[in-house]
Amino acid sequence: MIRKRMFGGAGLMALVATTPVLAQTAPVGPHAPGVFGIVFFVLALLLYFLPTWTALWRRHDKKWLVVLANLLLGWTVIGWVAVLVWSLAGAARGTNAAANSTPPPIQ
Numbered sequence: 001m002i003r004k005r006m007f008g009g010a011g012l013m014a015l016v017a018t019t020p021v022l023a024q025t026a027p028v029g030p031h032a033p034g035v036f037g038i039v040f041f042v043l044a045l046l047l048y049f050l051p052t053w054t055a056l057w058r059r060h061d062k063k064w065l066v067v068l069a070n071l072l073l074g075w076t077v078i079g080w081v082a083v084l085v086w087s088l089a090g091a092a093r094g095t096n097a098a099a100n101s102t103p104p105p106i107q
Helices: 002-025 034-048 050-057 063-073 077-089
Strands: none
Touching: 034 050, 050 063, 050 077, 063 077
16 A cells, blocks of 8 residues: 555656656747648648558458558558559459359259
8 A cells, every 4th residue: 555655656756747848849839830730741641541541442352461561661652652553453352243243043
């Protein structure tokens, strides 16, 4: 019981001690990101994950590999383009002719 109070107090003291440091790191004034910075960040994030969204929307057979490749290789331009081509060129589930055709009649 005594230890619990001691660690609780130490945690509270650490939080109080670091609060001014955390407050100083937030950008204020002309260096704040503003609306343009936030919109740019969101658009860049959407563009970065475009191969992922494409693979999920097309129901790509290997969509989880596309997601993983996008996370690991998407930061390089060549990797991002390769994953985008892969997400567009791969076979989407349910789009081949065999899946859409009716079965032959039973004789």
